[in-house]
Amino acid sequence: MRVELVTIGDELLLGDTVNGNAAWIGRRLAEHGLEVTRSVVVGDELDVIIEAVTEALARADAVITTGGLGPTYDDLTRDALAKAAGAALVRDPGLERRLRERVAAAGRELQPMALRMADVPDGAGILVNSAGSAAGLRVELEGGAVYALPGVPFEMRTMIDEVVLPELAGEHRVARRTLRTALLWESVVATRLAPVEAMDGIKLAYLPDSPEVRIRISATGPDVEARLAEAERQARELLGDAVYGTGEETLDRVVHGLLAERSATVAAAESLTGGLIGAELTRMPGSSATFAGGIVAYATALKEQLLGVPADLLEAHGAVHPDVAAAMAVGVRERLGATYGVAVTGVAGPDAQDGRPVGTIFVGVASPGGEPRVASPSLPVSGTSPENRAVIRRMTVAHALEQLRRVILGLGTGPAQKE
Amino acid sequence: MRVELVTIGDELLLGDTVNGNAAWIGRRLAEHGLEVTRSVVVGDELDVIIEAVTEALARADAVITTGGLGPTYDDLTRDALAKAAGAALVRDPGLERRLRERVAAAGRELQPMALRMADVPDGAGILVNSAGSAAGLRVELEGGAVYALPGVPFEMRTMIDEVVLPELAGEHRVARRTLRTALLWESVVATRLAPVEAMDGIKLAYLPDSPEVRIRISATGPDVEARLAEAERQARELLGDAVYGTGEETLDRVVHGLLAERSATVAAAESLTGGLIGAELTRMPGSSATFAGGIVAYATALKEQLLGVPADLLEAHGAVHPDVAAAMAVGVRERLGATYGVAVTGVAGPDAQDGRPVGTIFVGVASPGGEPRVASPSLPVSGTSPENRAVIRRMTVAHALEQLRRVILGLGTGPAQKE
Incomplete structure (x- = not known):
């Protein structure tokens, strides 16, 4: 079963919106053994939408479109599908009633424009949207x-799960598994995995996102599940403790799981990340069992006041120093009464700070009994792009979570550290 | 000048990676008057890449591809372009030398596989990558x-700015402006702007991202700049104080600017957002001038210990209560010595808390002199999707920043509040 996506909206071409929908649909369909073979973005133009949908159906078995079903006049998907099907747009009484009820329940007045959302190409199937106002459509075209x-x-996600997948879900012919690693360079991973790459019916793909590399293993042919299991076994042996999870087991989930197993908690002391570590550690439902809280000591003076970092240390070395990271970790652990404390200090840029270049970071982890441990990851950032700041902050969060994982599991600081 | 994008990689179709590159390129080209007219994602398959590039060139004046230039065997863009051009792949000595130097400088060994990045289709132009290892290519094909x-x-962004834009940048024929609003529903915005929509040569597009709606005004025809200015003037008059910025002026930038003008600072007390508000307020370079720090009191007990929220208040009403939001805002402002304090408490889900349903949030803002103010935004979230948690957290951040903006400017809490 080959599926193509047509995502619709000038905002996507102009980059006002990132096409997260296409990514999510690709992932969800892959989980169900369906393959997205091409994904096209087109603007809000009637004829271009018709052309893209028609071309896609000539190659694929089904097409999913997103966008263009709202109430405003740049929402053209209904019109495009009606024209492609040679059908008139008709107002559906059930949809109209539902719209009026939703608006009334919210104590609002119905804008006449909103009634466009009750129009459907004559003969089309209506896909119930349990999460919002705009219904979806199923239109049968040639192909x-x-x-x-x-x-x-x-809304889109709810409808994929509730309506589209039950209709499309086919049988698996490819089995896939993703291994998630941290702290290894992509070329190191690829070189180590050469023997797996050479296995019959096995294909590897590398998805680097420093300091992480995900490896997607795809198996085809007879006994796909057994092949996949053997490839995974060999890959794990070759990669060792760099493998921290599989599939959707992101670092935050893995850390949450490790803490939960031990009935342990963590508190975060942040500087350049401004709160991103806490945000990451609270993404999971149920994170209140493992995340106590955090202190964002952005101003240097607050590192002393809120975290007890010694003033003479800050005076002598500035805020970006391994001992400061250690003291922050110890301070937040003690003050918030958590099992572990994780802390970062560093330079996100664009300017150097305290004599340290942009991209310098120190990660401290404090744990029950024993000295805090500090890692100094080497970030692959060069040049002076203003984008670097966001990249450095994101990498710092991943390094913090990975160092926390390594301390919990009793592992060393790992590769990719500065000398 | 019409440009099409071909982004390459199984990871994009499978949704392992979100196509942020396409969005960024669309935005950047639009800023320079270039139009991305279609964007296609294809997998790591030689013939599909060739087909997509050829089709795109048949419609557009130029094609930009991203991806598939790395060192591993699933990186096929070089091979595809060589085949499309009918040229052999040859190793470029200058690129090889540069690769060897980069690896040596990092104190690493060159993996033989990495040398693939020095191969180019014979006759192709080499595009310097000042930010990384893989060079880009300019290949002239029919079309x-x-x-x-x-x-x-x-790396891609640096090369667009340093190499591609200087070559492609053409003259403007469409003038565009984006107005950013908060707290108005999309259909309310569209209804109010009907007179602008009716103006000659003006097109409006709505980009809802609750609680924000961006309105992109496009002007065409003679005197585009004057038309655009008049449309913007009328739109601002119709939308009033809901307009908080234009273009890339996100809420965090606007708040940073307002605080900086007043030499004021803000501190954040967070609960369900786990640090996201602090993270947002520190995205901007220079944010240390306006953001003091934050306290993430995720565990209820920490709201008393770290922020001074009265214990009897927490006992009587639980953590999700307007008075708790007010006390958190006052507490963080005082303890961190900031001009303003902003605080949120609420229920991100998936389960209700303290008798409050998922999606309940309270935003407190404390300022110099006067009582703290609490807003209770109504979030358009329904259903029980596990995605709701992330959506609620993101909306909460935007409401917090918007309420902070409104307090700084002396505006009321605005629409979209619960009764």
Whole structure:
């Protein structure tokens, strides 16, 4: 079963919005053994939408569109599908009633424009949207079915799960597994995995996102599950403790799981990351069992006041120093009464700070009994792009979580550290 | 000048990676008056890449590809462009030398596989990558030029700015402006702006991202700049204080600017957002001038210990209560010595808390002199999707920043509040 995506909206071409919908749909369909073979973005133009949908159906078995189902006049998907099907747009009484009820329940007045969301190409199937106002459509065209979904992510996602997948889900012919690693360079991973790459019916893909590399193992042919298991076994042996999880087991989930197993908690002391570590550690539902809280000591003076970092240390070396990271970790652990404390200090840029270049970071981890441990990861950042700041902050969060994982498991600081 | 994008990589189709590159390129080209008219994602398959590039060049004047220039065997862009051009791949001595130098400088050994990054289709132009290892390529095919760039975002971005834009930048024929609003529903915005929509040569597009709606005004025809200015003037008059900025002026930048003008600072007390508000307020370079720090009191007991929220208040009402939001804002402002304090408490889900349903949030803002103010925004979230948690957290951050903006400017809490 080959599926193509057509995501619709000038905002996507202009880059006002990132196409997270396409990524999410690709992932979800892959989980169900369906393959997205191409993904196209087109603007809010009637004829271009018709052309893209028609071309996609010539190659694929089904097409999913997102966007263009809202109430405003740049929402053209309904019109495009009606024209492609040679059908008129008709107002659906059930949809109109539902719209009026939703608006009334919110104590609002219905804008006449909103009634466009009750129009459907004559003969099209209506896909219930339990999460929002705009219904989806199923339109049968020459070549296959088009599933038109709204662009609002949580509405689209609900409808994929509740409506589209139950209709499309086919049988697996490819088995896939993703291994997640941290602290190894992509070329090191690829070189180590050469023997797995050479296995019959096995294909590897590398997805670097420093300091992480995900490796997607795809198996085809007879006994795909056994092949995949053997490839995974060999890959794990070759990569060792750099493998921290599989599939959707992101670092925050893995750390949450490790802490939960031990009935332990963590507190975060942040500087350049401004709160991102705490945000990451609270993504998971149930994170209140493992995350106590955090202190963002952005101003240097607050590192002393809120975390007890010795003033003479800050005076002698500035805020970006391994001993400061250690003291922050110890301070936040003690003051928030957590099992572990994790702390970062560093220079996100664009300017150097305290004589340290942009990209310098120190990660401290404090644990029950014993000295705090500090890692000094080497970040692959060069040049003076203003984008670097966001990249450095994101990498710092991953290094903090990975160092916390390594301390919990009794592992060393690992590769990719500065000398 | 029409440009199409071909972004390459199984990881994009499978959704392991979100296509942020396409969004960024669309935005950057639009800023320079260039139009991305279509964007296609294809997997790591030689013939599919060739087909997509060829089709794109048949419609557009130039094609930009990203991805597939790395060292591993699933990196096929070089091979595809060589085949499309009918040229052999040859090793470039200058690129090889540069690769060897970079690796030596990092104190590493060159993996033989990495040398693939020195191969170029015979006759192709080499695009310097000042931010990383993989060079880009300019290949002239029938129909126009293909610019092949690496998929690593900060490398790709650097090369767009340093290499591609200087070559492609054409003259403006469309003038665009984006107004950013908060707290108004999309249909309310669209209804109010009907008179602007009716203006000659003016097109409006709505980009909702609750609680924000961006409105992109496009002007065409003679005197585009004057038309655009008049449309913007009328739109601002119709939307009033809901307009908080234009273009790339995100809420965090606007708040940073307002604070900086007043030599004022803010401190954040967070609960359900786990640090996201602090992270947002420190995205900007220079944010240390306006952001003092934050306290993430995730565990309820820490709201008393770290922020001084009265214990009897927490006992009587739980952590999700307007008075708790007010006390958190006052507490963080005082303890961190900031001009303003902003605080949030609420229920991100998936389960209700303290008898409050998922999606309940309270935003407190404390300022110099006067009582703290609490807003209770109504979030358009329904259903029980596990995605809701992330959506609620993101909306909460935007409401916190918007309420802070409104307090700084002396505005009321605005629409979209619960009764």
